[in-house]
Amino acid sequence: MPTPSSPGVxxxxxxxxLEARITRLVAAPRHLVWLAHTVPGHIQRWMxxxxxxxxxVCEMDLRPGGTWHWVWRKSAGEEMSMEGxxxxxxxxxxxxxxxxxxxxxxxTVNTIELTDHGQWTLITTTxxxxxxxxxxxxxxxxMTEGADQSYAxxxxxxxxxx
Amino acid sequence: xxxxxTLSQVFAALADPTRRAILARLTLxxxxxxxxxxxxxxxxxAVSKHLRVLERAGLVDRGxxxxxxxxxxxxxxxxxxxxWAEQYRQFWDANYARLDTYLDHxxxxxxxxxxxx
Numbered sequence: 001m002p003t004p005s006s007p008g009v010x011x012x013x014x015x016x017x018l019e020a021r022i023t024r025l026v027a028a029p030r031h032l033v034w035l036a037h038t039v040p041g042h043i044q045r046w047m048x049x050x051x052x053x054x055x056x057v058c059e060m061d062l063r064p065g066g067t068w069h070w071v072w073r074k075s076a077g078e079e080m081s082m083e084g085x086x087x088x089x090x091x092x093x094x095x096x097x098x099x100x101x102x103x104x105x106x107x108t109v110n111t112i113e114l115t116d117h118g119q120w121t122l123i124t125t126t127x128x129x130x131x132x133x134x135x136x137x138x139x140x141x142x143m144t145e146g147a148d149q150s151y152a153x154x155x156x157x158x159x160x161x162x
Numbered sequence: 163x164x165x166x167x168t169l170s171q172v173f174a175a176l177a178d179p180t181r182r183a184i185l186a187r188l189t190l191x192x193x194x195x196x197x198x199x200x201x202x203x204x205x206x207x208a209v210s211k212h213l214r215v216l217e218r219a220g221l222v223d224r225g226x227x228x229x230x231x232x233x234x235x236x237x238x239x240x241x242x243x244x245x246w247a248e249q250y251r252q253f254w255d256a257n258y259a260r261l262d263t264y265l266d267h268x269x270x271x272x273x274x275x276x277x278x279x
Contacts, residue, residue: 007262010254010255010258012254022254024254024258026258026261026262026265027262027265027266028265028266028268028269029269032265032268032269032272033265035268036261036264036265036268042264042268045260045264046257046260046261046263046264047257047260047261048256048257048260133177133178134177
């Protein structure tokens with residue numbers, strides 16, 4: 001897996017036909033990174049997306065079978081909602097959950113893993129889609145910066161129209 | 163950026179490699195169903211089925227006057243997708259940049275004995 005050698009770099013790759021993987025190295029010990037990923041008050045401070053968005057709803061019942069529901073809001077009143085269910089929780093190390101944006105979006109299974117990297121922590125998020133087509137659609141629409149060759153044509157097309 | 167039904171339909175339409183190839187061909191100019199089918203080992207009806215998906219997503223429409231009703235590209239839905247995609251791509255970077263800052267804050271305020279609990 002492409003491991004970022006320094007903090008501040010997000011790497012994205014595809015470990016299988018169904019998966020996309022995002023890795024990021026952060027300059028903090030694992031127990032703090034775990035807190036930042038599992039306590040609503042912490043999550044609402046950083047998991048906000050582009051500037052202008054807030055996260056007014058951050059409900060999480062962090063145990064296998066427990067549900068989660070996050071809502072983002074923009075000042076203009078736009079809203080984005082995401083929800084799912086926890087499948088596996090290993091304290092300090094690993095969270096596996098389902099994620100769904102809405103009825104027309106494919107449900108994904110997301111795995112977040114934290115591993116020690118010296119005194120720092122490597123965050124690995126693996127998103128598993130129900131089909132290669134769904135994964136490809138997500139990636140073709142900009143989840144990765146460097147699309148592979150099969151999408152070069154689409155990228156070209158989109159650029160020419162932008 | 164609430165994903166609308168239109169965006170969902172555009173994403174679904176773009177998920178198929180044949181449909182992406184059809185769109186790429188249409189960037190060169192309008193084309194009949196027969197012309198669009200030519201590069202693919204595919205029947206006219208099969209290509210028409212793909213075209214219907216693209217039409218429902220608002221990515222393709224039909225010329226009115228010509229006998230063979232050539233298909234042509236409609237760019238607007240793709241522009242909406244690129245805008246959405248750019249926001250989506252920024253999502254990870256913006257979040258992690260903020261996480262870096264927040265972790266610095268947590269480390270600075272963490273009690274000295276946190277590691278010995």
